[in-house]
Amino acid sequence: MDLRSDAVVLFGVTGDLVAKKLFPALYELTRRGRLDMPVIGVARSRWDHQQLITAARKSVLEANGRVDDEVFEALTRRLTMLSGDYADPATYRRLAEALSAAERPLFYLAIPPAVFTPVVDGLAAAGLAGRGRVVVEKPFGRDLASSYTLNEALRAAFAPERIFRIDHYLGKESVEGLRVFRFANRLFEPLWNAEHIANIQITLAEGFGTEGRAGFYDRMGATRDVLQNHMLQVVALLAMEPPAAAGDEAFRAEEVRVLRQVRPLSPETTVRGQYAGYRLEPGVAADSNTETFVATRLLVDSPRWAGMPFYLRTGKLMPGTATEVVVEFRAPERDLVAPAGGGERQPNLLRFRLGRNDGIALSLQTKEPGAEVASRTVELPIDFDAVLGHRREAYERLLDDALDGRHLRFAREEAIEQEWRIVEPILDLPEPVASYPRGSWGPAEAEALAGRWHAPTRR
Ligand code: BG6
Numbered sequence: 001m002d003l004r005s006d007a008v009v010l011f012g013v014t015g016d017l018v019a020k021k022l023f024p025a026l027y028e029l030t031r032r033g034r035l036d037m038p039v040i041g042v043a044r045s046r047w048d049h050q051q052l053i054t055a056a057r058k059s060v061l062e063a064n065g066r067v068d069d070e071v072f073e074a075l076t077r078r079l080t081m082l083s084g085d086y087a088d089p090a091t092y093r094r095l096a097e098a099l100s101a102a103e104r105p106l107f108y109l110a111i112p113p114a115v116f117t118p119v120v121d122g123l124a125a126a127g128l129a130g131r132g133r134v135v136v137e138k139p140f141g142r143d144l145a146s147s148y149t150l151n152e153a154l155r156a157a158f159a160p161e162r163i164f165r166i167d168h169y170l171g172k173e174s175v176e177g178l179r180v181f182r183f184a185n186r187l188f189e190p191l192w193n194a195e196h197i198a199n200i201q202i203t204l205a206e207g208f209g210t211e212g213r214a215g216f217y218d219r220m221g222a223t224r225d226v227l228q229n230h231m232l233q234v235v236a237l238l239a240m241e242p243p244a245a246a247g248d249e250a251f252r253a254e255e256v257r258v259l260r261q262v263r264p265l266s267p268e269t270t271v272r273g274q275y276a277g278y279r280l281e282p283g284v285a286a287d288s289n290t291e292t293f294v295a296t297r298l299l300v301d302s303p304r305w306a307g308m309p310f311y312l313r314t315g316k317l318m319p320g321t322a323t324e325v326v327v328e329f330r331a332p333e334r335d336l337v338a339p340a341g342g343g344e345r346q347p348n349l350l351r352f353r354l355g356r357n358d359g360i361a362l363s364l365q366t367k368e369p370g371a372e373v374a375s376r377t378v379e380l381p382i383d384f385d386a387v388l389g390h391r392r393e394a395y396e397r398l399l400d401d402a403l404d405g406r407h408l409r410f411a412r413e414e415a416i417e418q419e420w421r422i423v424e425p426i427l428d429l430p431e432p433v434a435s436y437p438r439g440s441w442g443p444a445e446a447e448a449l450a451g452r453w454h455a456p457t458r459r
Contacts, residue, residue, distance in 0.1 A: 002405035007102035012110035013041030024063035025395040092126035124157035144420040171394030174358035194308035205318035215283030259418035269297040295446040311450040320459020323355035340368035
């Protein structure tokens with residue numbers, strides 16, 4: 001393994017991502033003795049050291065409900081602040097001075113797309129890129145063409161093995177668990193195809209709105225924000241063929257291969273929605289046509305999946321927060337047992353809960369008690385917290401990996417490009433988005449897209 005980085009530089013330290021995810025991750029790494037290095041926060045806002053510490057404490061408190069003073073003290077001893085303009089070479093000269101003792105700094109770019117290139121160029125001009133690693137957050141561009149441009153800028157400054165592209169879903173234990181579920185169990189693999197599965201649904205629902213980042217969100221929309229990246233990564237894990245060999249390399253290669261087989265999404269089988277009142281939010285254009293909801297049908301052109309639909313939907317201000325995959329199996333070949341009470345026949349469903357309350361549930365038919373032989377649906381639930389205990393958060397795992405130079409859980413450049421190719425036909429559609437009531441499952445048109453959506457069970 002490569003040598004561990006010996007400093008962390010957080011560009012965009014005053015931003016939303018650092019507050020929500022990165023401070024708590026740094027705190028956990030400190031607790032586990034994995035952060036014995038300086039952490040420099042960089043931002044355009046003029047923050048002093050005390051403001052930085054106050055912000056860090058607030059975010060740890062919000063994430064954990066409590067702060068362990070000893071751990072937090074250890075973290076604050078590492079933290080320093082550097083304010084400066086991203087386009088000003090002096091910012092990078094000061095950074096180079098602050099990093100004079102560091103041989104292998106890790107630069108984490110938690111910054112808006114518009115300042116990506118100036119920061120990368122600034123690091124290169126100051127001679128910092130050559131010895132450092134860089135972590136880039138999404139969005140990786142706005143479309144395929146801009147993702148190429150972004151990659152060129154990155155590769156001009158950093159060697160490919162020093163670039164780490166975050167898709168934090170790849171850092172979730174539950175998402176990584178799909179690989180184990182599929183390839184370490186014999187049980188479902190023979191059924192894992194269009195012959196036995198009717199459809200696969202993926203819902204990434206959020207019970208909240210844009211939460212103070214409406215200005216940013218309005219330039220993104222749901223397709224760019226989560227469908228192009230997180231949801232397509234989940235599709236790849238569900239749809240991929242077994243890798244040619246054990247090990248991470250073969251696994252990643254197979255994941256990219258299946259993405260190449262995904263057909264571009266079609267506007268005809270896509271429904272875009274916007275929650276009522278969105279346009280009144282500060283930072284949102286009064287005539288915004290940005291989707292806060294998108295539902296679509298996806299097809300994979302492989303023998304395994306030929307013609308079988310994957311239905312994807314995601315939205316803000318849905319009836320709850322949950323990320324769930326539902327695999328709907330086909331009905332038994334012959335109709336030999338009727339449902340109790342003359343109800344509708346229920347398919348076997350396999351659910352993967354990938355968000356909070358992660359776990360698996362399998363719905364089966366069992367005999368309804370009584371004189372008649374009729375079926376009733378029961379659930380076999382597995383709650384990962386109960387059976388597996390504590391698991392580390394995605395950002396903590398990813399930061400730890402990047403510090404060690406481990407690539408496994410980072411998105412491959414080609415995967416990201418394939419993801420842009422897949423979503424491109426549904427980006428920036430001119431047709432007006434359909435309005436939907438807050439707290440609903442999106443516009444009525446979306447309901448009709450899948451024959452029947454299975455709502456997440458725990459929200
Ligand atoms: C982020 C998006 O990448 O993923 C957010 O920018 C979204 O809008 C978040 O809320 C969802 O991640 P998680 O881990 O909470 O499901």
